[in-house]
Amino acid sequence: MTVLDTRALNRATLARQLLLDRSDLPALDAVAHLGGLQAQEPQEPFVGLWSRLRAFDPTVLSTLLIERHVVRTHLMRRTVHLVVADDAVAWRPRHDAMLRQRVLGVYRAELDGVDLDELAAAARALVADGEPRSMPEIGRALGERWPTAGMRALGEMAIALLPMTQLPPRGVWRSKAGARHVLLSAWLGREIAPPAAEGTDPVGQLLVRRYLAAFGPAATADLRAWCGLAGLPATVAAMRDELVTFRDDRGRKLIDLPDAPRPDPETPAPVRFLPAFDNAILGYDDRSRIIDDAHRGLSVAGERVVLVDGRVAATWTVDSGTVTVSPLRGLSRADRVAVTEQGQALASFLSDDGSDRVRVGSSPR
Secondary structure, three states, rough: OEEEEEHHHHHHHHHHOOOHHHHOOOHHHHHHHHHEEEEOOHHHHHHHHHHHHHHHHHHHHHHHOOOOOOEEEOOOOOEEEEEEEEEEEEEHHHHHHHHHHHHHHHHHOOOOOOOHHHHHHHHHHHOOOOOHHHHHHHHHHHOOOOOOHHHHHHHHHHHOOEEEEEEEOOOOOOOOOOEEEEEEHHOOOOOOOOOOOOOOHHHHHHHHHHHHHHHEOHHHHHHHHHHHOOOOOHHHHOOOHHEEEEEEOOOEEEEEEEOOOOOOOOOOOOOOEEOOOOOOHHOOOOOOOOOOHHHHHHHOOEEEEEEEEEEEEEEEEEEOEEEEEEEEEOOOOOHHHHHHHHEEEEEHHHHOOOOOEEEEOOOOO
C-alpha cells in the first residue's frame, strides 16, 4: 500500500481546500465544495473565502445569506456552520442524534427529568409563529414548563432537537447582530426529511464523498473529527469498491476518491492567512499534516493562523486596521516578505479605508 508522507498530505489538503492556488469558483460553489465553513465567529468565513478565492467580494456572500442560498446552522460537531441551503436540508437529519447527545453531554444533570420528545413539541409550538428568537428567549419560555431545568440547557437542547437557522443580519459582512433563530424549514420553505431507516446511510455516504473531496486523503478518525458522527466506519466499508487506500507515515489507513488531486509534494505553497476555527485544521483528528503537535491547541482556542510553506508558522490579529503577525518559528527573509505582502492585502480587505498596515514580529512567540 502506497505511503503518503506528511508533506504529500499537506499538499493534497491545500489543493482541496483551495489554498494551494486561489480559485475562480463562485462563492456559493466554494462554500459547497468546502462542506461549509465553521462560523460561530460570524465574520470569520469572509476571511476564509478571501484566502481561497480570487477577487472575492464579501457583499456577495452577504447576499447569498440574505437571499437564503446559504444558511447559518448548528451542524458538524454541534458548531455553527455556514452551509449551502441544499446541504443543510440534506445533512441535518443525519446529525440529529449527534446534536442531541452532545447537548446531553454538557447538560445531562440540568435536563434530568425533562422528556426530550415533550421538549421538542413544546419548542416547536413556541417557534411555530415564525417570530425570530434568541436562544435565551427560547430557554426562558421553555423554563415556564420546566422551571427546575437550566434555561440555557433548555434553549440549547431545543435548537439541537429542532432544525433551526440563525437569521441575517447575523453573519452579514461587518454586521454585529445577535443570533436569532427560526425553523430551517420555515426559512427555506422546504420540509426537512426524517432520518433514514436504520441499516441504510445514503447521507453518510454522501458526507464521506464530500469530505474526501475537500479534505482527503484521510482516515475514518479524521472524518469523524470533522462531522462528529458515529457509525461512519461501516458506511466507509460499504463504499470500499469506490475508494482507494493509502497509509500515512504513522501507519494509519487513509481513504480517498480515486480521481481527487494529490499534487507533487514539492509543489510550492503560498502564504495564506486563515480565520479562527478554520476547517483546514479542525477537519482532522491527526492535524500533523498542517500544524505541529506543539501548536495543536491554537486551532481549538480560536487563534487565527498564517500558513508558510503550507504549515502553521504564525498567528495573526487585527486591531485598529493593523494586522499583526506573531511568528511561531523563525522566518526567512523571503518568507517575511511574503507574509508582509499577504498581510497588507488582508489589512486592505478588512479595513474601511483600504489601508494596508501590517506588523510582523521579529521573534517566535
